[in-house]
Amino acid sequence: MIIKQAELEAVTAKKNQYPEDNLKEIAFAGRSNVGKSSLLNLLTGRKKLARVSGSPGKTRTINFYLVNDAFRIVDLPGYGYAKLSKSVTENWGAMMETYFQNRQGLKKVIQLVDIRHKPSAQDVQMYEYLRHYGLDGIVVCTKADKVSRNEAAKNIAMIRKTLDLSKDDKVIPISSLKRTGYEALLDEIEALLED
Ligand SMILES: Nc1nc2c(ncn2[C@@H]2O[C@H](COP(=O)(O)OP(=O)(O)OP(=O)(O)O)[C@@H](O)[C@H]2O)c(=O)[nH]1
Numbered sequence: 351m352i353i354k355q356a357e358l359e360a361v362t363a364k365k366n367q368y369p370e371d372n373l374k375e376i377a378f379a380g381r382s383n384v385g386k387s388s389l390l391n392l393l394t395g396r397k398k399l400a401r402v403s404g405s406p407g408k409t410r411t412i413n414f415y416l417v418n419d420a421f422r423i424v425d426l427p428g429y430g431y432a433k434l435s436k437s438v439t440e441n442w443g444a445m446m447e448t449y450f451q452n453r454q455g456l457k458k459v460i461q462l463v464d465i466r467h468k469p470s471a472q473d474v475q476m477y478e479y480l481r482h483y484g485l486d487g488i489v490v491c492t493k494a495d496k497v498s499r500n501e502a503a504k505n506i507a508m509i510r511k512t513l514d515l516s517k518d519d520k521v522i523p524i525s526s527l528k529r530t531g532y533e534a535l536l537d538e539i540e541a542l543l544e545d
């Protein structure tokens with residue numbers, strides 16, 4: 351699949367701000383700073399489409415990106431950033447729940463984890479949550495440029511085990527910095543959209 355066009359369609363904190371539920375959507379979930387916005391920019395070939403930041407907690411809204419006028423990629427707010435206040439954290443849970451429960455067009459939530467680290471308790475919880483909603487099945491390991499090939503293979507096995515993935519679950523290592531690995535993800539997204 352080739353992404354020819356992408357634009358920010360809506361920045362939302364509430365359900366009544368969502369765009370009309372008329373297209374298929376693929377969302378990105380993961381802890382703050384894991385690289386969700388960077389991946390979105392890589393896939394769309396637009397370096398500044400989504401805001402990337404060295405300070406975690408940048409994306410705190412559900413951002414809908416219209417792609418090729420045909421489907422949406424949805425950048426979800428990151429979790430696990432300790433410095434955010436309790437009210438912000440509680441609001442995060444409510445926001446996710448509302449989106450997951452009410453969105454007909456939502457086909458898959460791609461979970462992002464850092465290839466260098468064992469998934470956190472919150473990552474595990476997030477993946478279980480996705481499984482509960484039937485939105486699981488694809489995990490992207492970000493920042494693949496930070497490890498050697500050997501380490502990558504070892505860490506992917508560890509990530510599979512920690513998230514308790516099944517054989518059919520896909521794990522795709524990607525580097526947004528080096529621009530590698532994303533073709534495999536685009537193929538998966540294409541298959542989801544054809545379904
Ligand atoms: N080395 C390397 N750094 C990356 C990669 N992807 C993202 N980063 C860096 O990681 C930091 C966070 O990236 P973002 O894309 O803003 O992360 P996010 O998941 O959108 O973060 P929140 O919006 O806070 O949830 C930035 O400093 C990026 O430059 C990658 O593939 N390799």
Ligand SMILES: [Mg+2]
Pocket residue numbers: 386387388401402408409425
């Ligand atoms: Mg972000």
